[in-house]
Every structure is written in C-alpha cells, then in structure tokens.
Amino acid sequence: MGQKITIEPVTRVEGHGKVTIHLDDKGNVRQTRLHIVEFRGFERFVQGRPYWEAPVLVQRLCGICPVSHHLAAAKALDVIVGAGTGDGLTPTGEKMRRLMHYGQMFQSHALHFFHLASPDLLFGVDGDPLIRNVIGVALKHKDLAVQGVMMRKFGQEIIKATAGKKIHGTGAIPGGINKHLSIEERDSFLKGADPMNIDKMISWAQDAVDFFKAYHKENKDFIDGFAAFPSSHLSLVRKDGAMDLYHGVLRAIDADGKKILNDVDYQNYDDYIDEEVKNWSYMKFPYLLELGKENGWYRVGPLARCNTADFIPTPLAQKEFEIFKNYTNGKPNNMSMHMHWARLIETLHAAEMMQELLNDPDLLKDDLVIKGTKVKRGVGLIEAPRGTLFHHYEINDNDQIEMANLIVSTTNNNEPMNRAVNSVAKEYMNGQKEITEGMRNAVEVAIRAYDPCLSCATHALGQMPLEITLFDVHNNMIDKKRS
Amino acid sequence: MSTLVKFKIDGVECMAERGTYIVEAARENGIYIPTLCNIRGVKPRGSCRICTVLVNSRPMSACTTPVTDGMEIINDTPEINDTRKSIIEVLFVEGNHFCPSCEKSGNCELQALAYRFQMMVPRFPYIFPNKTVDASNPKIIKDHNRCILCKRCIRAIKTDDGKNVFAFKKRGMKLEIIIDPELGDNFTDELAQKAVEICPVGAILPREKGYQIPIGKRKYDQVVIGSDIEKK
Numbered sequence: 001m002g003q004k005i006t007i008e009p010v011t012r013v014e015g016h017g018k019v020t021i022h023l024d025d026k027g028n029v030r031q032t033r034l035h036i037v038e039f040r041g042f043e044r045f046v047q048g049r050p051y052w053e054a055p056v057l058v059q060r061l062c063g064i065c066p067v068s069h070h071l072a073a074a075k076a077l078d079v080i081v082g083a084g085t086g087d088g089l090t091p092t093g094e095k096m097r098r099l100m101h102y103g104q105m106f107q108s109h110a111l112h113f114f115h116l117a118s119p120d121l122l123f124g125v126d127g128d129p130l131i132r133n134v135i136g137v138a139l140k141h142k143d144l145a146v147q148g149v150m151m152r153k154f155g156q157e158i159i160k161a162t163a164g165k166k167i168h169g170t171g172a173i174p175g176g177i178n179k180h181l182s183i184e185e186r187d188s189f190l191k192g193a194d195p196m197n198i199d200k201m202i203s204w205a206q207d208a209v210d211f212f213k214a215y216h217k218e219n220k221d222f223i224d225g226f227a228a229f230p231s232s233h234l235s236l237v238r239k240d241g242a243m244d245l246y247h248g249v250l251r252a253i254d255a256d257g258k259k260i261l262n263d264v265d266y267q268n269y270d271d272y273i274d275e276e277v278k279n280w281s282y283m284k285f286p287y288l289l290e291l292g293k294e295n296g297w298y299r300v301g302p303l304a305r306c307n308t309a310d311f312i313p314t315p316l317a318q319k320e321f322e323i324f325k326n327y328t329n330g331k332p333n334n335m336s337m338h339m340h341w342a343r344l345i346e347t348l349h350a351a352e353m354m355q356e357l358l359n360d361p362d363l364l365k366d367d368l369v370i371k372g373t374k375v376k377r378g379v380g381l382i383e384a385p386r387g388t389l390f391h392h393y394e395i396n397d398n399d400q401i402e403m404a405n406l407i408v409s410t411t412n413n414n415e416p417m418n419r420a421v422n423s424v425a426k427e428y429m430n431g432q433k434e435i436t437e438g439m440r441n442a443v444e445v446a447i448r449a450y451d452p453c454l455s456c457a458t459h460a461l462g463q464m465p466l467e468i469t470l471f472d473v474h475n476n477m478i479d480k481k482r483s
Numbered sequence: 484m485s486t487l488v489k490f491k492i493d494g495v496e497c498m499a500e501r502g503t504y505i506v507e508a509a510r511e512n513g514i515y516i517p518t519l520c521n522i523r524g525v526k527p528r529g530s531c532r533i534c535t536v537l538v539n540s541r542p543m544s545a546c547t548t549p550v551t552d553g554m555e556i557i558n559d560t561p562e563i564n565d566t567r568k569s570i571i572e573v574l575f576v577e578g579n580h581f582c583p584s585c586e587k588s589g590n591c592e593l594q595a596l597a598y599r600f601q602m603m604v605p606r607f608p609y610i611f612p613n614k615t616v617d618a619s620n621p622k623i624i625k626d627h628n629r630c631i632l633c634k635r636c637i638r639a640i641k642t643d644d645g646k647n648v649f650a651f652k653k654r655g656m657k658l659e660i661i662i663d664p665e666l667g668d669n670f671t672d673e674l675a676q677k678a679v680e681i682c683p684v685g686a687i688l689p690r691e692k693g694y695q696i697p698i699g700k701r702k703y704d705q706v707v708i709g710s711d712i713e714k715k
Contacts (some may be wrong), residue, residue, distance in 0.1 A: 050690075050693065057584035060584060164698025170697065173695065
C-alpha cells in the first residue's frame with residue numbers, strides 16, 4: 001500500500017512551508033511537492049498608497065532582508081521620478097545604497113551559513129536533532145558561532161548607518177538617499193576595536209570560504225552529489241559581465257552555459273519572464289517565455305550568480321571564484337550544495353566591497369537626491385541574498401500606486417526547490433520500509449541550500465517552520481511530522 | 484495694578500497673567516500638560532480632551548480654561564494619565580494608524596504621546612474603518628485613515644482674506660475633512676506647507692516628499708514629547 005509523507009513545518013528556513021511525498025505500493029517516490037501554504041498580499045494593499053511610501057511599506061514583508069525590498073522598490077521609483085534606471089543617481093546616493101546592500105548581503109549570508117546551514121554540515125544530515133541546531137553549534141563550536149553572530153552584527157551596523165535602523169529603515173528615497181555617512185560612522189567601521197572592523201570581517205569571510213573548501217574535500221560525494229541536477233541560471237550582471245549585486249543587466253544561461261537572455265534591460269522584464277500559478281501552492285512559478293512553462297524554469301541566488309558572472313571585481317573573491325569555476329572546468333555548476341560555496345564567496349565579495357566603499361570620500365558628501373521628468377511605470381531589480389528580486393510599480397495621475405508586481409527571489413527558485421526535494425526524496429526514501437528523521441531532514445537540507453524566504457515569496461502571514469506528510473496511493477494520510 | 488494671578492498645579496505654586504489658559508500658564512511655569520488639538524496662537528476648541536485636568540476637583544479641558552487666583556489644578560496623577568492614555572488608544576483604534584510605514588513617524592504627535600504614556604496594546608477593539616486617500620489636490624494628499632479630526636487644519640489654515648480652506652463633511656463615523664475645491668486649487672506653497680506642519684498626524688502630506696529626514700534626526704527620535712517644556 002502506498003504512503004504520503006508530510007514534512008511540516010520545514011525548519012531553519014525563513015517562512016512557513018511543508019513538503020508532501022507520495023509513495024507507491026512498492027514504497028517508491030511517485031510525487032513530491034514543496035507547498036507554500038500562506039498568503040500575504042502586499043501587491044494588493046500597496047495599491048492606492050502614494051508611490052514614495054513603497055520602499056518603506058513593502059520592505060515590511062520581510063524581517064531578514066528588508067533592505068533588498070527597500071532598495072528594489074527605491075530603484076523602481078528612481079525610474080518613476082526620472083532619476084534613471086539604476087545608474088543615474090548622485091555618487092553619494094548610489095554608493096550609500098550600495099553600502100547598505102552589501103551590509104545586508106554580508107549579514108544575511110552569515111546568518112544563513114552559520115545559524116541555519118552549518119548544523120547540517122557540522123553534525124551530519126542524520127545527526128542527533130537535539131544538537132543539530134544553532135544551540136548545538138554554540139556549545140560545540142563556540143568560535144564559529146561567535147564569528148557568525150559578530151559578522152551579522154557588523155552587517156546590521158552598516159545597515160543602521162545607511163538606512164537609519166538595523167531593520168526596516170528609511171534611507172533610500174525616490175531619486176537617492178536621505179543621509180550621508182558621518183566621519184565617525186566611517187571610522188568606526190574602518191578602525192573599530194577588534195573584532196568589529198572591516199579588516200577582521202574580510203579575514204573571517206575568507207576563513208569561512210576556507211572552512212567550506214576543507215569540508216568539501218572531506219565530503220566530496222555528499223557536497224557534489226546531493227540534490228544535483230541541471231538547470232538554467234539567471235541573475236543581474238554588470239554590463240561588462242562582472243558580478244554586481246546592486247545593478248546591471250539581466251543574463252540567463254542554460255545548463256551548458258549558453259546564453260538564453262543576453263544582457264537585456266530589465267525594464268522590459270515581462271517580455272522575457274512570466275509566472276505560472278499552480279493550485280497547490282501560494283508561491284508562483286516564474287519561467288522564461290522563450291523556453292515555455294515546461295522548460296523555462298531557472299535557478300537564482302549565489303550559485304546562479306557565480307554561474308552567470310564572468311568575474312568578480314574584488315581580488316580575494318575573484319581568487320576564490322576562479323577556484324570555484326575551475327572545479328567544473330568553467331562550465332555552469334549545477335550542484336545544489338555548492339550554493340553554500342558560492343554564498344561564502346559572495347560574503348567575501350560583500351566584505352571587500354564594503355571596504356572599498358568605506359574608503360570612498362563620496363560617502364561623506366551631501367548631494368543626495370536627483371530627480372527628472374516623471375513617468376508612470378518603473379521596474380527595479382536587485383540581487384538580494386537569495387537571488388534576483390523584481391519590483392514593478394505603475395502609478396496614476398495622482399501619484400498613487402495602481403499596480404504592483406513583485407517577483408521575489410525565492411519565488412524564482414520555486415521549481416528548482418521542488419526538483420531538489422524530488423531528487424533527495426528518491427535518493428533517500430525509495431523502497432525504504434521506515435522513513436527516519438534523518439531522511440526527512442535530508443529533504444530539508446536540500447531546501448535549506450536555497451536559503452528560501454518563504455514568507456517573502458508568498459507574502460505569507462504566520463509562523464516560520466515546515467512539515468512533511470506521507471500519503472498512500474488512495475491519498476490517505478499515513479504519517480505527518482513537524483520538524 | 485498687577486494682572487498676575489497665583490495658582491497651584493499639583494501643589495506647586497505658579498504665577499501667570501490673568502486670563503491665560505491653563506495649558507499656557509503651565510508651560511510658562513515649566514509644567515507640561517499634554518495637548519493634541521491645541522495650537523498656540525489659535526483660539527482653542529477643547530475637542531480632544533487629552534489636556535483634561537482637575538480644577539478644584541472638577542475635570543476641565545486645560546486648553547480652554549483660564550487660570551484664576553487661588554485655582555487648585557491637579558495634572559499629573561495615575562488616574563488622569565490613564566484617562567489621557569485611553570483617549571490616545573481610542574484615537575488609534577478609530578483610525579488605521581500603521582506607524583511602521585507612515586512618513587510622519589518620528590514627527591507624529593499622536594505617536595509621541597503614545598510613547599510618552601507607554602501605550603502598548605489598546606484596551607479597545609480595533610475598528611479598522613474603511614477610509615480613503617484623497618490625492619486630488621495638486622499640493623497635498625489627505626489620508627483619512629490617519630485623521631484624528633482635531634480640526635487644527637480647519638481652524639488654522641485660512642486665506643489672506645480669512646476664509647477657511649478646510650472644513651468638515653458628513654457626520655458621525657463618516658466625518659472627514661475636505662478642502663474647499665476653489666481655494667484648495669489655488670493653495671499657495673506656503674499655506675500648503677503650513678497645513679502639513681499643523682497636522683499632528685500623517686493625515687495631510689506634502690506631495691512627493693516622503694521620509695526626507697533620516698531616522699535619528701526626527702523631532703521625537705531623541706526626546707519625549709513635552710520634555711522641552713519640563714526642562715525650562
């Protein structure tokens with residue numbers, strides 16, 4: 001008799017979701033689904049609000065990377081107020097926003113690797129769940145845990161200095177920024193007491209990459225083989241092909257590295273991308289129009305960015321990028337667990353970028369805002385920690401928002417996460433008589449690699465975690481486990 | 484002949500010109516009595532009642548009651564402050580006040596009073612009224628979700644020839660402020676700016692100018708409302 005397994009809630013991810021796994025009579029996996037069971041609806045209730053409220057209002061859909069939403073909305077509104085499409089701001093306006101964004105990238109990646117993902121690596125996928133968590137990391141690997149906390153703190157302080165608050169600030173306004181950095185603030189980041197200075201952060205970020213490489217060496221089969229599958233990849237890149245997390249053109253490549261989107265202007269993103277709705281999830285399924293619904297899905301996030309970019313414009317991260325690229329002989333890397341590797345390279349890049357920006361005198365100047373001829377439609381894209389984030393607004397004659405469309409990073413990874421779940425469920429559960437906690441956690445590990453923010457992606461209300469349910473062939477629920 | 488009168492606030496001896504309203508007289512003596520609908524220099528209305536004090540044991544609005552010789556005023560007691568807090572809570576539940584995304588946040592008198600009186604959760608149920616945003620005026624936007632109907636704009640914003648620009652429309656729960664269509668269309672920049680500044684909450688907003696003051700530099704980011712008076 002077949003079975004249906006439910007994992008609900010999925011833990012150590014941002015947001016609330018569940019996994020269902022259907023087994024046939026022989027105990028083989030017949031169907032898997034990652035369901036996002038909540039709904040928030042920011043796209044609807046931002047309608048009617050004055051457009052300049054959007055960066056402050058919409059960022060409230062997330063407490064983990066609100067800066068990304070804040071900046072993506074501000075970039076869309078830059079277009080509306082005639083301040084250009086991402087590169088028309090004053091030097092201070094753009095650089096303050098970039099510093100805010102790299103601070104955000106740094107703290108979010110540190111949070112994910114040290115607090116959410118590291119327990120699986122340090123204690124094993126099937127390790128004792130009582131210690132396979134952040135408390136276990138703090139007890140057994142104190143230095144690593146402290147490092148994670150301090151790196152996150154540093155990033156949060158950068159956000160506070162640029163946005164006004166560590167969470168949900170107001171720094172970015174249409175056409176620029178509302179403050180510049182003070183000399184005291186700058187010096188506190190450049191020359192702060194150990195460990196709270198940028199040199200230490202770069203050193204720790206390098207240590208984290210080295211830690212992962214050493215782990216990889218010892219656990220090659222797991223890191224290379226776990227939830228690996230070919231896919232297309234999409235991200236922003238700078239016009240010269242460099243990794244740029246704040247602004248650029250849209251590039252998509254297929255699993256062999258062939259360009260599907262060749263550095264196009266994202267203002268016309270809806271000429272290239274559409275979203276499909278399925279009746280079992282509140283999270284939509286975006287796809288590249290050129291390849292259609294069936295084949296047009298793609299991955300976003302650190303792995304995709306390291307696949308699409310030609311190089312990284314900071315020296316230490318570039319060195320690591322070359323090692324990363326050489327591992328697959330320059331071909332796109334399709335191994336889900338290498339997402340962690342790419343994420344740590346980006347963490348290093350973010351630290352180097354913060355250092356470069358902090359040494360830039362433009363941050364201290366007071367030419368903050370620029371405006372031009374107003375238009376009624378604006379699109380803002382940014383590379384959020386979890387991937388490409390789309391904000392699209394249209395306004396009426398009275399400056400009120402008439403339409404908003406958000407394609408959130410995690411939404412882009414919907415199909416890849418479903419594929420990863422399917423791949424791991426088959427590998428770990430096919431033909432097994434008993435479904436153990438370790439097997440269920442393996443499914444979660446695959447989801448966790450994508451660092452999903454499920455509440456962002458669905459605009460969901462409520463709790464965070466995830467659950468797994470087991471059904472028989474007649475769709476009767478046999479087992480349900482909350483992690 | 485001296486026009487000064489002597490009176491007491493919470494037992495403290497005070498002096499002020501005869502006829503001065505209690506709120507002003509208290510301010511001159513370094514004592515803060517909270518206000519919301521009151522505006523200095525404009526005839527008071529006593530509509531919000533946040534300034535309620537006990538005058539010779541009777542509750543009175545301090546913004547409309549003049550001091551008299553020998554008056555005994557009770558201002559700062561747990562009971563009176565709880566009444567004030569309940570008024571603030573009523574104002575919150577009767578509107579749709581989402582401070583996190585409101586551009587008046589940090590400069591809002593209602594929010595500042597809620598902080599001063601340590602309002603956490605209102606004791607009354609939220610009404611979530613269906614209110615609108617009126618963005619038809621070329622100079623300002625009216626957000627009825629945040630309006631507390633204090634009439635400050637009606638009383639203070641007048642044209643050079645003394646005509647009211649704002650007025651009330653409808654009754655009861657549907658009561659809202661409107662702008663005279665003709666006078667509103669010919670709003671000067673100065674008058675529009677004054678209307679924005681006179682509004683104690685985020686109900687009258689300037690067009691295309693949100694969040695320009697960074698967090699930390701806003702009026703009530705560093706100081707509690709009323710502390711400027713208490714320091715004197």
